Amino acid sequence: MTRSVLHVIAHQDDDLYFMNPDLVRSLQDGDRVTTVVLTAGEGDGINADTGDPQRVAVPPDFVGYSTERGCGLRSAYARMVTGDRDRPWRREAVDLVPGFAAERFTLDGHDQVCLYFLQLHMGAPTERGTRTRLHELWEGALRTQATLPVRGGTVGEVQQVTREQVIGALTALLADVRPTMVRAMDPDPEHDGGKEEYVCSDHVDHTTTAQFTLAALARHREAGHYPVVEHYRAYANRFWGYNLDSVATAEKAEYLATYAGLDAPERCAHGTCETCGDRQLGGNPYRSTHMMSTAHRYTPTTTWLRLGPGGRLNAFGVLAGRLAFWTETGPATGEWKGPFVLGDGWLCPTLAVTGLPGGPAELVGLRRQNVVGGGVTVDVVHTAQDPDGGGFSGWRTLENPDWTHGDGRRQREAGVPSAAVDPAGRLHVFVxxxxxxxxxxxxxxxxAWGPWENLGGSFVQDAGAVLVTERGTVELYVPGKNSVWRWHQTEPGGAFLLDDTLKTGRPATGGVTAVDSGEGRTCLYFREAGTQQVMAYRQHPDGRWPGSGAGLGGHGGTGPVAALWAPERGAREAYLAHRGSRGRLVVSLPDRDKEVSGTHWHESGDMLAHAPAMAYDAAGAVTVAVIGTDGRLRVRRQLSPAVGSPLGPWR
Known part of the structure; x- marks a missing residue:
C-alpha cells in the first residue's frame, strides 16, 4: 500500500515547528505528502523581526506578509525534498467545493508533494473596526469568514466561506488524497498550570483547525476510510522536558531558517515576494522553544499488544476514531488477521489496554463528542473483550474527574488513561x-464502580504507566517536570500512597515504561530530556531508589520505550524497542551469552506511527508490533523462545 500522509495546519510554520522531523522523514521516504494551510497567517501584517524595536514604525501589509510566509514554506519543502530551496512549483486554482477555491502548489519533478493554501483570514476586518476570528466561524457566531488572496495568486477574488464549506473542502481533500495517515493539531490543549486563572497554552487557530479537521475526518470515515490519526502538541511543549536531541533540533533549525528567508536570494526566485520568508522569526531559529520538542498530544503507550483468550496475541489501536483490533489466527502462529474496526463515536488515538494474564482485554480510552454551539465533551470510556476473544461490549462512560465542573474547558483536558487489573479482578483507571x-x-x-478519587500530585505529564507487581499490588508511574512520580499500594486493593523519593533526572516528554524485574523490584525505562537516550532506573532490593538513571543509548527518536524483562539478566539486557530518529523501529535484544552485557541497538522496517509494543506469545517467543504510517500492523517474532534468539523477518 502506498503511504499517503496529510498534514492539516493553521499557519505556514506549524508543521515545521510542531510536526518536524516526522514531516521530513515522510518526504525523504518518498511518501505522498500533502499539506493544507487553513488560514492566510497574516498576523499583524508586519514582516520584521519581532525583537526589533523599530518594527512599530513599519506599516502593516497583510497581503504581503501572507504571500511571503507562503513562499517561505514552499522554499522549506523544496529544500527538504531536493536540497534546492528555489526549486519551482506548479501553481493552480482548485475548486474544492462550490464557491470555495484554493491554490494548489505541486513541486516540480515531485508530483507526490503538494501544498494547498485555503487563505482564510486569521482576522477579517469589519466596519466596526474589529476583526472576525476563525473560531467564531467554527462556533457558529459567524455565518462566513473572508479569505485573503495573496499577490500573484491564481485565486484572486475574496471569497466569503461558510463553516460547512470549510468542512466540505477538507472532506473533498481527504477523498482525493486518501491519506493512510493524518497529522493534525491539538484539539484540546492544556492550560498553563503555572497561572491561577485559566490561560490556554495554545493558539486558538490551532485548536479550531483541529476541530475542522476532525469534523472532516468523521465524514471521511463514513465513506469507509480509516486512516491513522496523530495529533501534535504545539505551544504546550514549553512546559515539559524537551524531547529532541541536538541532531534533530539542528535539522529542524535548518529548514526553519529557510522558511524565515535567512538563505533567500535578494530577488524572489518565483517573483512573488518583496522579502522572501517569514522575517518575524529573526536570525536565530533557536530562540523559540518550539524548536526543542515534537510531541504527540495523546502520548502513545507500549502495552497495546497482549496475549489473550485462546493463547492468541491481540493488538489494539485506533483508526479514524474507532477501535481497531487484530488477532493471531492461532497460538504462536505468527499469522494475523484484521483489522476489525468496531464501535461508534470518536476515540482519541491512545488506548489503555489491560486484563488478567491470558484473559479478555479491558480497554480504556478518551471519547470526544461535539455539542451544540461548537463545544466539546471528553469522557473516559471503557469496554471489555468477549470471553472467547472475539467482539467487544459497547463503550461505557466513566465521565472524568472534572465532569461536573461548571467550566467546560476543564473537562476537555482529561488525560490519556492508564489502567490495570489486579489478580482479584479489580480494575484501576488513572488519568x-x-x-x-x-x-x-x-x-x-x-x-461496581466507585467515584473518582483525587490522588494529588502536581505538574505531572499526560503519560502514566501502570504495573501490577508479583504481590498483586498496583503501582503508577508518571513523569513530571524534573523526575518521575510514583503511587503504590502496600497491599492488594489498598489505598494509594505517594512516593516522591525517585531521582530519575529530568524525563523527556513522551512517557515512561515500568516492568517487574523480579525480587519485588521495579525497573523504569524512559528518555532523558535533551539527549533522548534511553534511560534505565531500577529499584534497589531494599525498596529504595538510586540517585540517578543509567544511560543505554538508543539511536535518538521520540516516544516511550517498550520493554520486557529477560530472565536472569539485568536492566541493560532487557528486550527494548522504541521509535528511533528516522521514525523506524529500533530494538535491543539480550545476547545469548549471559556474560555479554549492555544494549545492542538495531533499526529495521519503515516509518511507524505512535510507538511499538512487545509481548510474549503462547510459545514464550517475544513479538514486536508496530502500526505503520500506511495503517497496517506489522510484526517481528523471535525465531525461538530462547533468550538471545534473533527476531525473524517482518510479517
Whole structure:
C-alpha cells in the first residue's frame, strides 16, 4: 500500500515547528505528502523581526506578509525534498467545493508533494473596526469568514466561506488524497498550570483547525476510510522536558531558517515576494522553544499488544476514531488477521489496554463528542473483550474527574488513561486531571464502580504507566517536570500512597515504561530530556531508589520505550524497542551469552506511527508490533523462545 500522509495546519510554520522531523522523514521516504494551510497567517501584517524595536514604525501589509510566509514554506519543502530551496512549483486554482477555491502548489519533478493554501483570514476586518476570528466561524457566531488572496495568486477574488464549506473542502481533500495517515493539531490543549486563572497554552487557530479537521475526518470515515490519526502538541511543549536531541533540533533549525528567508536570494526566485520568508522569526531559529520538542498530544503507550483468550496475541489501536483490533489466527502462529474496526463515536488515538494474564482485554480510552454551539465533551470510556476473544461490549462512560465542573474547558483536558487489573479482578483507571495531578476510578470485585478519587500530585505529564507487581499490588508511574512520580499500594486493593523519593533526572516528554524485574523490584525505562537516550532506573532490593538513571543509548527518536524483562539478566539486557530518529523501529535484544552485557541497538522496517509494543506469545517467543504510517500492523517474532534468539523477518 502506498503511504499517503496529510498534514492539516493553521499557519505556514506549524508543521515545521510542531510536526518536524516526522514531516521530513515522510518526504525523504518518498511518501505522498500533502499539506493544507487553513488560514492566510497574516498576523499583524508586519514582516520584521519581532525583537526589533523599530518594527512599530513599519506599516502593516497583510497581503504581503501572507504571500511571503507562503513562499517561505514552499522554499522549506523544496529544500527538504531536493536540497534546492528555489526549486519551482506548479501553481493552480482548485475548486474544492462550490464557491470555495484554493491554490494548489505541486513541486516540480515531485508530483507526490503538494501544498494547498485555503487563505482564510486569521482576522477579517469589519466596519466596526474589529476583526472576525476563525473560531467564531467554527462556533457558529459567524455565518462566513473572508479569505485573503495573496499577490500573484491564481485565486484572486475574496471569497466569503461558510463553516460547512470549510468542512466540505477538507472532506473533498481527504477523498482525493486518501491519506493512510493524518497529522493534525491539538484539539484540546492544556492550560498553563503555572497561572491561577485559566490561560490556554495554545493558539486558538490551532485548536479550531483541529476541530475542522476532525469534523472532516468523521465524514471521511463514513465513506469507509480509516486512516491513522496523530495529533501534535504545539505551544504546550514549553512546559515539559524537551524531547529532541541536538541532531534533530539542528535539522529542524535548518529548514526553519529557510522558511524565515535567512538563505533567500535578494530577488524572489518565483517573483512573488518583496522579502522572501517569514522575517518575524529573526536570525536565530533557536530562540523559540518550539524548536526543542515534537510531541504527540495523546502520548502513545507500549502495552497495546497482549496475549489473550485462546493463547492468541491481540493488538489494539485506533483508526479514524474507532477501535481497531487484530488477532493471531492461532497460538504462536505468527499469522494475523484484521483489522476489525468496531464501535461508534470518536476515540482519541491512545488506548489503555489491560486484563488478567491470558484473559479478555479491558480497554480504556478518551471519547470526544461535539455539542451544540461548537463545544466539546471528553469522557473516559471503557469496554471489555468477549470471553472467547472475539467482539467487544459497547463503550461505557466513566465521565472524568472534572465532569461536573461548571467550566467546560476543564473537562476537555482529561488525560490519556492508564489502567490495570489486579489478580482479584479489580480494575484501576488513572488519568491526569485539570489540576495536573492524578485521579483514579476503580471497579471492585463485584463489578461496581466507585467515584473518582483525587490522588494529588502536581505538574505531572499526560503519560502514566501502570504495573501490577508479583504481590498483586498496583503501582503508577508518571513523569513530571524534573523526575518521575510514583503511587503504590502496600497491599492488594489498598489505598494509594505517594512516593516522591525517585531521582530519575529530568524525563523527556513522551512517557515512561515500568516492568517487574523480579525480587519485588521495579525497573523504569524512559528518555532523558535533551539527549533522548534511553534511560534505565531500577529499584534497589531494599525498596529504595538510586540517585540517578543509567544511560543505554538508543539511536535518538521520540516516544516511550517498550520493554520486557529477560530472565536472569539485568536492566541493560532487557528486550527494548522504541521509535528511533528516522521514525523506524529500533530494538535491543539480550545476547545469548549471559556474560555479554549492555544494549545492542538495531533499526529495521519503515516509518511507524505512535510507538511499538512487545509481548510474549503462547510459545514464550517475544513479538514486536508496530502500526505503520500506511495503517497496517506489522510484526517481528523471535525465531525461538530462547533468550538471545534473533527476531525473524517482518510479517
Amino acid at each position: 491526569r486531571d485539570y489540576a495536573q495531578g492524578v485521579s483514579l476510578r476503580r471497579r471492585d470485585v463485584s463489578g
